[in-house]
Every structure is written in structure tokens, then in C-alpha cells.
Amino acid sequence: MPRSAQDIERIRERELRIVRAARDIAEQEGWQAVTVRRLADAIGFSQPILYRHFPRGRDEIVEHVVIDGYTELLAAISAGGEGLPALVTAYLAFARENPAVYYAMTTARTGIVFAADETPELLRQGFAMFERAVGGETPQERAVRAELLWSTLHGVSRFAADGRLDAALDDVRDGEIVRLFSAPASGS
The missing domain is CATH 1.10.357.10 (Tetracycline Repressor, domain 2)
Structure with missing residues (x-):
């Protein structure tokens, strides 16, 4: 079933939030602090949701x-x-x-x-x-x-x-x- 424009926008927005969170954590604490668990906590998503957006993870x-x-x-x-x-x-x-x-x-x-x-x-x-x-x-x-x-x-x-x-x-x-x-x- 094709995704609606709203679904596509929501997915894109989540991906942007995940990438922005990775950048922010890295700028503040270094790349070693950027983990999928830490990103999930930072943006309030579960780890499976992050992997749904980024199957290869970090x-x-x-x-x-x-x-x-x-x-x-x-x-x-x-x-x-x-x-x-x-x-x-x-x-x-x-x-x-x-x-x-x-x-x-x-x-x-x-x-x-x-x-x-x-x-x-x-x-x-x-x-x-x-x-x-x-x-x-x-x-x-x-x-x-x-x-x-x-x-x-x-x-x-x-x-x-x-x-x-x-x-x-x-x-x-x-x-x-x-x-x-x-x-x-x-x-x-």
C-alpha cells in the first residue's frame, strides 16, 4: 500500500531528528557517545524505530x-x-x-x-x-x-x-x- 504524503513527511521528519541528534551528541561528547541506544533515548523513540529508519544502525x-x-x-x-x-x-x-x-x-x-x-x-x-x-x-x-x-x-x-x-x-x-x-x- 502506497504511503500518504503525510506518512512520507513524518518519516522524513523522524530521520532528520535522528541525524540531528547524532550530530548534536557528537559535537558535545564525541562520536564514541553516539550509539543507537543513546539516540533513541535522546529523541524518545525506541531502538526498533531507529533501525526501521536506518537498518544498518549507527x-x-x-x-x-x-x-x-x-x-x-x-x-x-x-x-x-x-x-x-x-x-x-x-x-x-x-x-x-x-x-x-x-x-x-x-x-x-x-x-x-x-x-x-x-x-x-x-x-x-x-x-x-x-x-x-x-x-x-x-x-x-x-x-x-x-x-x-x-x-x-x-x-x-x-x-x-x-x-x-x-x-x-x-x-x-x-x-x-x-x-x-x-x-x-x-x-x-
Whole structure:
């Protein structure tokens, strides 16, 4: 029997509440505190209801957090304006403001595939933003430059989150990243 629009909306709302609760617990207490039992208690649902929405349990919920995180990151980059400086600023700000979500996006083991035919379109779009920002004469050069920029931003984000970088140097550091990855002049 087909579900009504109200049923579909109720299901979607429950799923959003579950994912939001996972994010909130992770941001406050870390990912080790995010369990199906804890989520059920936090939102007032039984564990079987959570498993009905997310049959693979916590792993599937984390994957939803990861996809939501990339959606928000790409929106922040897009809203920040065009070009490499805006991308660098938006990326680092997102990582700083959403440490647990960023950790899940970049470190959690998930079934989400990167750099392959199965990569979700959202992630392909994000990588394309990096490629456009860094430029390059060939697709291979753009891809490598984008990977290196992403790796650099990830390293800076993780070191900053762990208190291993001088926050007073953030603007200078951002400027140096932009300088390092500015697109080379054609033919140079």
C-alpha cells in the first residue's frame, strides 16, 4: 500500500531528528557517545524505530551525517563567493565551526566511495569546485592540484582542531595556501 504524503513527511521528519541528534551528541561528547541506544533515548523513540529508519544502525546514520556535512560545506563554499580565497576561507571556517561533523566527513569509515565511478554526484560537484579554484592545463593536473589543496586544507583543519597551530596566524596561513595553489599562468 502506497504511503500518504503525510506518512512520507513524518518519516522524513523522524530521520532528520535522528541525524540531528547524532550530530548534536557528537559535537558535545564525541562520536564514541553516539550509539543507537543513546539516540533513541535522546529523541524518545525506541531502538526498533531507529533501525526501521536506518537498518544498518549507527553506520548508516553516520553516512547521513557525512552527506549532510558535505551538502552544508558545498553550500558554504558557494555562498562565500568565487575563487580560491573564498573556497579556502569557507572550508576552514566550516571545519572549525563543525568539528565533529567534519571529523565524520573526513575520517569516519563509511560506505561512501570517493574518487571512483560510484562517488555520489554531490561529492563530484564539490571536487569540481576545487578543480575550478586551482586550475591547471589538463584534467589530470587539475585533479592532482585539487587533491593537494583538499589534503592541505584537511591537514590545517585537523592541526587547528587539535590546538597545534597558532590561531593568530590564521589569516596569514590562509593567504599562503591561496598563494601556493593559485592557478599557474597558461603555458608556464
